[in-house]
Amino acid sequence: MKQNSGCCPSSCLDVLLLGPRLIKASAESTVEVLKQTFGGEKGNYSCCEPSLQEYLRSLYAKCCDIPETQCPPRCVCCICWEGAAGDILHHHIQITNTGKEKRLFSLESIPFPCTEVAIDVSPAQKNLAPGQSLQAVASLKIPTDFSGSVYRTEILVKGAYEQCIKVHLQVKPRQDQCCYIEQGEIPERVRAQKWYHHFQCTEPCFEPADEAKKGGL
Secondary structure, three states, X not given: OOOOOXXXXXXXXXXXXXXXXXHHHHHHHHHHHHHHHHOOEOOEOOOOXXXXXXXXXXXXXXXXXXXXXXXXXXXXXXXXXXXXXXOEEEXXXXXXXXXXXXXXEEEEEOOOOOOOOOOEEEOOEEEEOOOOEEEEEEEEEOOOOOOOEEEEEEEEEEOOOEEEEEEEEEEOOOOOOOOOOXXXXXXXXXEEOOOXXXXXXXXXXXXXXXXXXXXXO
């Protein structure tokens, strides 16, 4: 009787390899479909025409993202001032026309909330040709009724469109305080003599007021 040698017949081997072969054929067919869809040539793949490895990676990451841009911020900068009532503050502003046409640019100061106080901007407007700049100065004398608080407002920048400069004003409280001093007799200090003298001496810490005044004359 002929015994089985333990080797799998060719038909059995074909059955075992059927699964991997089907996977490979499916992948190759997918690549061909992508090539025909996007009109690519063999070996000349674009971003939207991945190779097999790129196709598999594309399951987890997009290949053909559409580029996006962001709008410029409405607030172009912030003026941060700090001072006390009566202080005069300044800030320099420069606007450059980066457009292709001559255009009028203006700076409009909005009064602080609940007040009629507005920042002075000079010059407030100017016609600018492409590449030209407007240089202005924003100035404010802190009113006496502004004290110990934070005030906020805006300076509008108008050209082809409107933007703004935010203003943050920190006003210190009024300095009306008291310095309390106590003074009695002239204090004395104890000073040690040289080590070989073995004793101490005392001496006044200050000269009498009348003598100090005479010494200064």
